[in-house]
Amino acid sequence: MSTYPIHTIESAPTQSKAVLQQLQLTFGMIPNIAAKMASSPVLINGFIGLFEQAHASSLTEPQIQTLLLTNAVTNASVWPAAFHTALALNAGVHSADVDAIRAGRLPNDAELAALSLLARTLIEKRGRLAESDQKRFLDAGFSAEQVLEVIAVVAASAITNYTSSVTQPPLEAQFEEFAWHAPTP
Incomplete structure (x- = not known):
């Protein structure tokens, strides 16, 4: 067992x-x-x-899935990256944007790029955003409240990302086509 x-x-x-x-x-x-x-x-x-x-936040489902996929890739979490690839595509995120996130790049869509960059920055800087990081996000058309909503999404995905790393769940058959592995350094 x-x-x-x-x-x-x-x-x-x-x-x-x-x-x-x-x-x-x-x-x-x-x-x-x-x-x-x-x-x-x-x-x-x-x-x-x-x-x-x-x-239930002000973020749309494509925006949330962009954040969740970015978080999975940034945290090198295999199961969540595959799962959120499928959900992002299902939510209408363009496949080129999904591919970019999976490759560690920003999406072409400017709004999704701002979200992805903020999430990645939060994770990489352990929540210590510089004023310029927040300003860049706000200048992309988001609100200060949405900075905090992104933190909630990052926190929720940390739970699945860390659980995946610790428990290593098998990928369900319907997500196998979206299998992802972190690039080796």
């Missing part, structure tokens, strides 16, 4: 079952990352609360 089993609704701790049921309804499946998170009701319940709030 794995240290971090892939739980089903039936096998999960009682306090994790509602989140797994919610994810089943949302995605038509329970993503393997969530099935592994379910071992800790504290983790999965904290994650889902933050995830819901991030998706």
Whole structure:
């Protein structure tokens, strides 16, 4: 048995079952990352609360998926990079922009590039944004409130990125075509 089993609704701790049921309804499946998170009701319940709030922000779904994919690539997280590639494409992010993010570059779309750069900068600088980093984002047409919303998305994705690195969930068949591996330094 794995240290971090892939739980089903039936096998999960009682306090994790509602989140797994919610994810089943949302995605038509329970993503393997969530099935592994379910071992800790504290983790999965904290994650889902933050995830819901991030998706209730003023950011659009393509913007959120751009952030989540950028975060996965910046954190070299294999499972989330594949998952958010599929979701970004499904949300309407242009494939050239998705490919750019997966290659560690900025998207061609100026708005998505501003979001991607802010997220990457937050991660690389461990949250210590310079005034110029914030100004560049604001000059791209975003608000100060949206800087804080990006922080919420980065925090939510840190949970999946770190969980993926620790538990190494297998990639579901429907995401295999989007498999991604961090470039070797």
